[in-house]
Amino acid sequence: MSPAQLNGSCRLGKEVCIDCKVRFMSICSALEAHELPEFDVLIQRANFAPRAALFAQDQPADAVYNLTEGVVRLYKLLPDGRRQIIGFALPGDFLGLAMAERYGFSADAVDTVSACRLAREEFAHYLDAKPHLLRRLHEYTTHELSLAQDQMVLLGRRNAEEKVATFLVNWRDRWARLTGKAVTVPLPMSRQDIADFLGLTIETVSRTFSRLGKDKTILIVPDGIRVLDPQRMERLAAA
Amino acid sequence: MSPAQLNGSCRLGKEVCIDCKVRFMSICSALEAHELPEFDVLIQRANFAPRAALFAQDQPADAVYNLTEGVVRLYKLLPDGRRQIIGFALPGDFLGLAMAERYGFSADAVDTVSACRLAREEFAHYLDAKPHLLRRLHEYTTHELSLAQDQMVLLGRRNAEEKVATFLVNWRDRWARLTGKAVTVPLPMSRQDIADFLGLTIETVSRTFSRLGKDKTILIVPDGIRVLDPQRMERLAAA
DNA sequence: ACCGCTTGATGATATAGATCAAAGCCGTCG
DNA sequence: CGACGGCTTTGATCTATATCATCAAGCGGT
CATH class of the missing domain: 2.60.120.10 (Jelly Rolls)
Structure with missing residues (x-):
């Protein structure tokens, strides 16, 4: 199979x-x-x-x-x-x-x-x-x-921007724990995968990335993202 | 405390x-x-x-x-x-x-x-x-x-009617396992609790109950609910 | 019987995010 | 090279659900 x-x-x-x-x-x-x-x-x-x-x-x-x-x-x-x-x-x-x-x-x-x-x-x-x-x-x-319970809060009670920011912060931290701090965090999964993880559509994920990019909160590069404003990201992802 | x-x-x-x-x-x-x-x-x-x-x-x-x-x-x-x-x-x-x-x-x-x-x-x-x-x-x-993962699917990908039906079916089954099959399943928690469990508002929960009641899918009695159309409920709650 | 409080139902309106549609961006394959 | 196909982005609507506002019912206290 x-x-x-x-x-x-x-x-x-x-x-x-x-x-x-x-x-x-x-x-x-x-x-x-x-x-x-x-x-x-x-x-x-x-x-x-x-x-x-x-x-x-x-x-x-x-x-x-x-x-x-x-x-x-x-x-x-x-x-x-x-x-x-x-x-x-x-x-x-x-x-x-x-x-x-x-x-x-x-x-x-x-x-x-x-x-x-x-x-x-x-x-x-x-x-x-x-x-x-x-x-x-x-x-x-x-x-x-415990992670699953956090994800329930995310899916049930957070808006699109918070969902995406929380995902990025968590992913960045997991990646760092594995490979050490990197400037650019790769996102090997597709936008569809991210959407299906966050309970959103691909379009909403894309728009939210764009908006966070225009905000200078993150920088989208071909092989991943860079967090430019960790303060704001942490605030969006809080508790 | x-x-x-x-x-x-x-x-x-x-x-x-x-x-x-x-x-x-x-x-x-x-x-x-x-x-x-x-x-x-x-x-x-x-x-x-x-x-x-x-x-x-x-x-x-x-x-x-x-x-x-x-x-x-x-x-x-x-x-x-x-x-x-x-x-x-x-x-x-x-x-x-x-x-x-x-x-x-x-x-x-x-x-x-x-x-x-x-x-x-x-x-x-x-x-x-x-x-x-x-x-x-x-x-x-x-x-x-495993239950938490099911709840992620519910929160991320099911609509209000499916959420409420899934909740009722699961609750009915848990209750039955504990007390034996009962005609009326009590709902000791408030609508607000149900809403906060399903990622909805209290009004949407209330309206959805009403609609399922008008459908004759369920019957709302003072001390709980009765499932009148288990077929339809199971279909809404499926997989 | 009346009051104050809480809970639930329902109607009117607003909006976040979904859906539909189109166009750009590569990589690849002929 | 050019055409094709998969992604992603962006734009224009639509809609399910949230929000806000009543209203009615229940309930404990006086």
Whole structure:
């Protein structure tokens, strides 16, 4: 189904996929390196071209993914095709952690994406034997829930300008945490993606960018945006 | 701060607060009764009058609550007073599980509320010693996250009629799971609460109820609503 | 029975954002 | 090179929902 290209694989704690291991560890700092060899968890490296699906809503949830490269959009569709993007995943993020029989949303690659793929069953067993990892994962899920609640406020009670500003500020901060402060923050997703994330139309997003540009609040450059007036941006995105 | 009335308390596994224990167990069915006495967790019984606050956003998060009676609204406020209700809690639900230093939202009683109050520190330690309980809690949080994602779709992409219908269907189902199928589903929260949950105004909620009433889709009675045309309701609330 | 207060329903009007339409801007492919 | 197709921007309307204003009903207190 998915046009993914799987290459390389390793067992957690048995070298080979150093990158997977490092990423895995970064989430689960409670586990020391010497603890890992106790268990075998098959990790596959999966690569995805732009627009390729990692998985789709209602498919059997076979696997858990840990992103290592690229940006993934997570979304739900209504029967008539209306789309709500519920989040963008960046390297380090986990996907498909719900541990339900089927995925609750679809995930596809915005740009070129690499991820570590862990079989759900195997991962669940590993988890049973590693309460520290479960604790870390619970904290992660709890954080996701808190972000989801912020997004509810945004979708329910903020106007277009506030929505766009809040999105830009949050995205800029996440990007900075990942790559260090950059002057220009890239926006790899399309305007349609941003619109579907913010509960707006593409036209409203475009106009709002333009207005913020004319205001000298931001500067739109070909490969992203620059925040010129952080004060005003923070004010629009406040609380 | 809170006008709560604390009465009675018990230690988990040392009789007294049978109700707390039963509720606690219902969440954590993986723990057998004979496992409980191993640990002491102080549980206080807290009662709240209608409109009383259980806790407020940004307060130090001292405690975890497990609702035993009544309905609680959970909400976030923007600096200018706009409110988004992020959920309604019913008996059995946990509040303040985020385990952050401060509460991420406010919670107050819609009607008369009773809850079991567990000190956060103590609960966290208990959790460390009980991986099964942590697992249950992780499943619970994961379910909450999934509901939050559904709510994002509702807020971002559904119109007023769909929002109201979806709310009624979901509320009816939750109520039924708790009390068994009832002809009339009570709506203990105000129209303003419903509006702030659905990202609408009180007037739009009121008009939408009226229209669904004129349609014979629902029947509005003094103490709640009756669904007359489940087909149409399900269609409006679909996916 | 009357008052003051709150909540909900409904009508009139305003507006933010949606929808519809067209035109610019690249990248790419023949 | 030029034509094509996907995005994005911009402009002109339209409309769903917000806003504002009444009004009626319920309710507790006197």
